[in-house]
Amino acid sequence: MVGLDEARHSLKADIAVRTEKLNLWYGTFQALFDVDFSVKRGIVTSLIGPSGCGKSTLLRCVNRINERFGYVRTEGKVDVLGHDIYAPQVDLTQVRSRVGMVFQRPNPLPVSVRKNILFAYQLHHGKQSSKAEADTIVEKALRDVLLWDDVKDRLDRLATGLSLEQQQKLCIARLLPVKPEVLLMDEPCSALDPKATETVEELIWNLRGDYTILIVTHNMAQARRASDECAFMLMGEMMEHRRTEDLFLTPTHQKTADYIEGRYG
Amino acid sequence: MFLATELNLQNYKVQGRWRLLFLVMTVLLILPVLVILTLLVVRGGGAISWEFLSEFPRNGMTEGGIFPAFLGTIFLVSLALVFSVPLGIAAAIYLSEYAADNWLTRAINLAIINLAGVPSIVHALFGVGAFVLFFKFGTSILAASLTLAIMALPVVIVATRESLQSVPQAFREACWSLGATRWQTIRRIVLPNAISGILTGIILEVSRTAGETAPIMFTGAAFFLPFLPESVYDQTMALSLHLFVVSTQVPNVPENLPYGVALLLIGIVLTMNALSIGFRVYLRNKKKW
Ligand SMILES: Nc1ncnc2c1ncn2[C@@H]1O[C@H](COP(=O)(O)OP(=O)(O)O)[C@@H](O)[C@H]1O
Ligand SMILES: [Mg+2]
Numbered sequence: 001m002v003g004l005d006e007a008r009h010s011l012k013a014d015i016a017v018r019t020e021k022l023n024l025w026y027g028t029f030q031a032l033f034d035v036d037f038s039v040k041r042g043i044v045t046s047l048i049g050p051s052g053c054g055k056s057t058l059l060r061c062v063n064r065i066n067e068r069f070g071y072v073r074t075e076g077k078v079d080v081l082g083h084d085i086y087a088p089q090v091d092l093t094q095v096r097s098r099v100g101m102v103f104q105r106p107n108p109l110p111v112s113v114r115k116n117i118l119f120a121y122q123l124h125h126g127k128q129s130s131k132a133e134a135d136t137i138v139e140k141a142l143r144d145v146l147l148w149d150d151v152k153d154r155l156d157r158l159a160t161g162l163s164l165e166q167q168q169k170l171c172i173a174r175l176l177p178v179k180p181e182v183l184l185m186d187e188p189c190s191a192l193d194p195k196a197t198e199t200v201e202e203l204i205w206n207l208r209g210d211y212t213i214l215i216v217t218h219n220m221a222q223a224r225r226a227s228d229e230c231a232f233m234l235m236g237e238m239m240e241h242r243r244t245e246d247l248f249l250t251p252t253h254q255k256t257a258d259y260i261e262g263r264y265g
Numbered sequence: 266m267f268l269a270t271e272l273n274l275q276n277y278k279v280q281g282r283w284r285l286l287f288l289v290m291t292v293l294l295i296l297p298v299l300v301i302l303t304l305l306v307v308r309g310g311g312a313i314s315w316e317f318l319s320e321f322p323r324n325g326m327t328e329g330g331i332f333p334a335f336l337g338t339i340f341l342v343s344l345a346l347v348f349s350v351p352l353g354i355a356a357a358i359y360l361s362e363y364a365a366d367n368w369l370t371r372a373i374n375l376a377i378i379n380l381a382g383v384p385s386i387v388h389a390l391f392g393v394g395a396f397v398l399f400f401k402f403g404t405s406i407l408a409a410s411l412t413l414a415i416m417a418l419p420v421v422i423v424a425t426r427e428s429l430q431s432v433p434q435a436f437r438e439a440c441w442s443l444g445a446t447r448w449q450t451i452r453r454i455v456l457p458n459a460i461s462g463i464l465t466g467i468i469l470e471v472s473r474t475a476g477e478t479a480p481i482m483f484t485g486a487a488f489f490l491p492f493l494p495e496s497v498y499d500q501t502m503a504l505s506l507h508l509f510v511v512s513t514q515v516p517n518v519p520e521n522l523p524y525g526v527a528l529l530l531i532g533i534v535l536t537m538n539a540l541s542i543g544f545r546v547y548l549r550n551k552k553k554w
Contacts, residue, residue: 093445100443103435103438107439110454119440119445123443171439
């Protein structure tokens with residue numbers, strides 16, 4: 001077996017997301033402090049930490065969706081696939097086609113299931129040439145998230161009428177046709193019941209390898225079960241980032257140990 | 266066991282009194298409306314006929330119909346909508362979807378709300394100054410409908426902005442995170458879901474505009490014209506002004522004539538409101554989230 005440090009070395013080129021000295025302010029409130037963080041390609045990295053510590057904020061830096069608020073200021077660097085996405089010539093639409101996002105509450109658009117899947121694809125490729133082509137895209141995306149059998153007979157019904165679990169799967173599926181590299185997921189299971197959580201978790205684990213997945217979770221068991229690496233944040237700082245196993249078995253920081261043992265949260 | 270105590274009974278008594286008070290208030294509120302409607306139908310119903318709708322007034326406006334006034338109101342309101350709706354919707358979209366949330370935007374929003382409360386006679390005087398005199402449109406359909414449009418504008422903006430903001434933010438975030446521009450988001454998701462509210466607001470505005478008298482009185486509506494207007498630079502008759510004229514300015518008008526005009530005017534307004542409500546219900550049943 002290759003040691004983690006060795007692996008880290010050999011995979012240097014295989015970093016999907018890297019932040020350097022990332023600071024972020026909401027107005028005058030600083031939410032991120034000098035965050036240095038690397039996410040390896042093709043694995044699941046989970047982000048844990050007490051509520052309000054900046055997990056969502058960090059995640060939203062990676063597709064620059066934080067900027068929807070006029071009062072957000074970001075300093076430092078965020079590289080995706082080796083390119084600084086905060087560089088002036090960078091096009092936001094392009095960033096968002098490479099970096100997809102799944103939200104805490106499933107948020108399918110209030111249009112049909114089919115249109116949900118084709119929405120992003122059409123944004124980035126224009127209208128596809130034929131109905132057959134569109135059908136192929138829809139079927140492939142839905143099969144990839146194990147939703148095809150459930151919804152194949154109601155592709156033209158409103159997506160907002162699906163169950164929460166199906167909605168969340170659909171929200172993942174609609175990212176896939178544009179072939180993103182990175183999938184950002186902000187507590188994707190927290191609105192779901194335990195059974196649904198399990199299937200969505202499984203689905204995320206299956207997407208691993210094809211996509212780099214960065215997932216925020218407050219569910220320790222989930223982080224432990226379903227991630228290769230795990231990063232612990234506290235009050236806007238990156239405390240510790242290691243292999244999930246190592247982080248849970250032998251945390252280096254007392255704070256990490258306290259958190260994963262449930263002493264605060 | 267489980268029997269009401271003295272205190273319970275006392276509470277029920279108090280609750281009963283409040284209930285009665287609210288009921289009386291409600292009845293008092295509805296009563297005048299019912300009385301007005303009944304009175305109009307009883308006294309004016311007899312005046313409504315095909316001749317009434319299709320003929321010119323005759324004999325010093327004491328006989329004949331109200332056709333030119335009816336047509337004039339339609340002209341004025343339609344033209345006012347042509348001016349105010351595109352402008353109002355565009356402004357609302359800008360304010361709600363594009364403008365940064367800063368003191369300037371908030372000041373503008375406040376100003377618009379206050380503008381909606383400006384008395385119509387003030388709008389009328391503004392219309393005279395701006396459209397009749399400064400732009401030299403004269404007293405004309407154009408000047409009158411522009412004045413009505415200015416008056417309708419804040420209401421259209423407020424109604425549109427409110428329906429835009431009732432579209433959940435989560436939809437916008439979903440769109441943006443997929444790489445949609447602001448406009449793509451607005452065009453494909455926000456507007457289709459806000460349109461029912463926007464249209465309802467506009468239809469309600471139509472009914473309000475149709476009944477206005479002051480803003481058109483000095484800017485383009487005439488007491489009596491023996492012919493129909495030929496262009497937007499002509500004056501026109503209008504129902505609301507006609508009602509004012511036949512009820513207060515002309516001698517020897519048969520009693521049922523003003524009631525008939527009032528009934529027609531209120532009929533138009535109620536039809537518009539009913540349309541708007543029906544439309545809203547129809548669209549609401551179609552959308553779900
Ligand atoms: N839009 C915002 N405006 C102002 N402050 C915010 C905003 N979003 C988050 N914050 C603040 O930033 C900090 C980090 O928030 P967040 O990233 O949502 O934490 P987490 O996802 O770890 O719970 C919190 O203190 C929160 O109050
Ligand atoms: Mg969060």
